[in-house]
Amino acid sequence: MQETKTVNRYFIINKPPNMVSQFVSTHDVGLLGDLDFQFPEGIHAIGRLDSHSEGLLILTTNKKVTKLLFQGAVPHKRVYLVQVVNKVSEATLTQLRTGVTIRIKGDVDYTTSPCDVEIIEHPELITKQAYALPDYVSVTWLTITLTEGKFHQVRKMVKAVHHKCKRLIRISIEDLLLGDLEPGAVKEIEEQTFFRLLKIDNW
Structure with a gap:
């Protein structure tokens, strides 16, 4: 029986201020789930921004991305x-x-x-x-x-x-840009484009 390949998904958001980079918190704070978007199960943030900071935040269902991007031998800007x-x-x-x-x-x-x-x-x-x-x-x-x-x-x-x-x-x-994405907006990125712009290999 052929094993079904997991299809991962990749997003960027323009995180507004006064929102934490997570979906669940015990504190009374703004959450990613408050955004007007239906994210898939298993989604999580990569390279978090603190609640006061804004801008480009990566979300993905691929658990390997954190290691590939931030724990590899080659630093990423x-x-x-x-x-x-x-x-x-x-x-x-x-x-x-x-x-x-x-x-x-x-x-x-x-x-x-x-x-x-x-x-x-x-x-x-x-x-x-x-x-x-x-x-x-x-x-x-x-x-x-x-x-x-x-x-x-x-x-x-x-x-x-x-x-x-x-x-x-x-x-x-790297080459993954916030661009003209509005505060609070979400954009899905195709897998090959995502890895190419971040300059990492998809093992």
């Missing part, structure tokens, strides 16, 4: 659009690019790996979620590209250089 209070100087950009010391799990100091950091003058061209704070508040928009993912790393990096993170939007993972 993630790009975040970050709004910080006050203007960011060239000296601060250099600090962020070369590595800053943050506190990580186990209450130990960790120096972040070199990364790409750029000032973005027109964030609205990147995502529809890029709204500004009131005019009397000075802000800078940055893109920060990471190939590592310590807990709350971007927020901790920004804090380490004496800026406050007001918005954090993940806009891409």
Whole structure:
């Protein structure tokens, strides 16, 4: 008797703020199940975003994707659009690019790996979620590209250089882009396209 092959499904969503990256919680929080979409059984989030963060989130029924994407020998880049209070100087950009010391799990100091950091003058061209704070508040928009993912790393990096993170939007993972997906919207991705854009092999 021929074994039936499991057909996995792959989705991206534009996660809005004040929503956790899960379907069940003991806390009174926004859940993925609150989105206006009928997800298949066995769906789960990959590379979670905290409740305050926004943007690109992967959901799949394929249990191998987390290992392939985040635990493999080759690191995969993630790009975040970050709004910080006050203007960011060239000296601060250099600090962020070369590595800053943050506190990580186990209450130990960790120096972040070199990364790409750029000032973005027109964030609205990147995502529809890029709204500004009131005019009397000075802000800078940055893109920060990471190939590592310590807990709350971007927020901790920004804090380490004496800026406050007001918005954090993940806009891409490798070549898988948030694009013009509306906040709260869901898009299904065909399997071969999904693995090609993420630059991972489907074992």
